[in-house]
């Protein structure tokens with residue numbers, strides 16, 4: 001039976017033609033994505049779902065999708081898809097990470113010009129017959145400072161365009177290496193400095209726990225009077241109520257907003273404000289970008305549904321059918337080791353070395369390395385996957401190396417990920433036991449053996465009596481259950497570490513309490529996709 005795909009958002013009809021040509025049955029129902037009940041009613045009939053940002057693929061939709069095998073996002077952001085739920089159900093989620101980047105960067109630049117010369121308001125006034133030549137005094141952008149928050153695919157394109165426009169470009173992105181910044185012609189700065197110096201600020205990060213509300217009242221307070229703010233990335237990066245206050249006070253001279261806290265945005269306090277430009281999530285809406293993403297998503301989904309080939313998947317490694325049973329647990333292990341390193345690393349990465357010992361040295365280390373790098377980059381680069389991880393590492397100037405060697409220790413084989421940043425070198429090793437479950441076996445050169453849990457806490461301390469006791473007492477006092485508690489140290493009285501496997505995530509307050517305990521060095525909450 002031919003696989004069947006539902007296209008539930010407005011995609012170029014190129015996608016429909018490709019599905020048909022590849023022998024996939026397709027229903028093009030571009031309004032269904034906005035109709036939650038209808039989507040729930042019909043999703044059970046499909047093997048594939050092709051979407052843009054309007055369709056919300058919630059846990060409920062996934063639960064109703066009895067035969068769904070692949071969700072294809074014709075675009076970049078997948079924050080409208082519940083990926084953990086899809087993964088749990090074995091549904092692949094794929095996107096098209098580069099197809100609309102240029103178009104979105106151009107929209108941000110257009111917004112910048114729109115703000116500088118108040119084009120929408122000047123147009124409306126002129127067409128209303130007012131000829132208000134004195135009302136619309138603009139500013140030049142030449143020589144002005146553009147602050148880019150998030151210098152990935154789109155941010156980098158904005159940067160090069162702005163350099164061409166003779167702007168001074170500064171960027172804040174924890175994953176931007178000094179070399180890459182130099183190559184782009186931008187100055188890498190810390191966030192506070194960006195706020196202090198920028199005349200225009202443009203946002204190009206994913207929406208994560210770290211970036212949510214990055215432009216709030218405190219941030220605005222640090223900015224130059226007369227700053228202009230552009231958001232063509234995700235609603236939620238800017239606290240809209242704080243932006244409104246900033247505009248009212250005159251601190252913010254203008255704002256151009258393509259994405260909103262709630263979409264569709266049919267009502268907003270920003271609407272009608274002086275020098276505010278709003279567009280309805282149009283960043284990716286050009287003929288060229290829509291052709292790119294529609295063609296690519298349809299080809300990728302057909303490849304998978306017809307041939308089982310996987311590309312640009314966010315939750316699935318590219319592995320052949322034969323090697324899958326042996327490799328899959330080690331792919332998961334590699335991703336977890338990378339994720340551990342990524343979550344504890346706070347400065348730009350220069351080098352990643354992955355050591356394959358014993359049986360792992362004979363495996364498909366390309367897939368394992370990709371999984372480790374994807375795990376490492378994922379906390380910062382939402383769209384990274386096993387296919388794109390090595391390219392993204394390269395683009396960011398990160399040196400990547402593999403070392404393979406015969407079995408050296410008690411384990412049949414293990415993987416060790418060593419990350420060198422501008423500040424330090426850190427390593428983490430793990431293996432899989434017969435049960436296929438990943439275990440951490442060494443952190444920063446200290447041996448230990450710890451299971452991997454969804455919520456974990458990693459702490460460092462000096463090996464002195466009482467530190468661990470206080471930690472346990474603090475957990476008891478706060479009613480947070482510890483499922484597993486593993487300790488390790490390099491020598492008596494030396495450096496010690498602890499890994500706690502918790503039943504629930506820690507609150508910020510409790511984490512602050514842990515960090516304040518006497519003797520505790522670092523205390524880092526970790527989350528793993530297990």
Ligand SMILES: NC(=O)c1ccc[n+]([C@@H]2O[C@H](COP(=O)([O-])OP(=O)(O)OC[C@H]3O[C@@H](n4cnc5c(N)ncnc54)[C@H](O)[C@@H]3O)[C@@H](O)[C@H]2O)c1
Nearest residue numbers: 077150151152153154173175204205206232233283284380
């Ligand atoms: N308006 C639209 O229609 C439209 C179109 C395309 C993409 N987007 C959105 O634009 C955003 C960027 O897309 P992209 O393709 O450039 O993604 P990307 O993954 O290539 O780049 C994101 C960058 O953000 C950086 N980053 C992550 N956390 C950060 C933090 N806390 N502070 C500063 N930088 C941080 C990452 O290091 C990375 O370099 C995404 O949210 C995407 O969904 C919007």
Ligand SMILES: O=C(O)[C@H](O)COP(=O)(O)O
Nearest residue numbers: 052053054075076077284
């Ligand atoms: O993340 C993206 O690719 C953009 O937000 C585009 O969204 P759209 O496909 O709904 O225009």
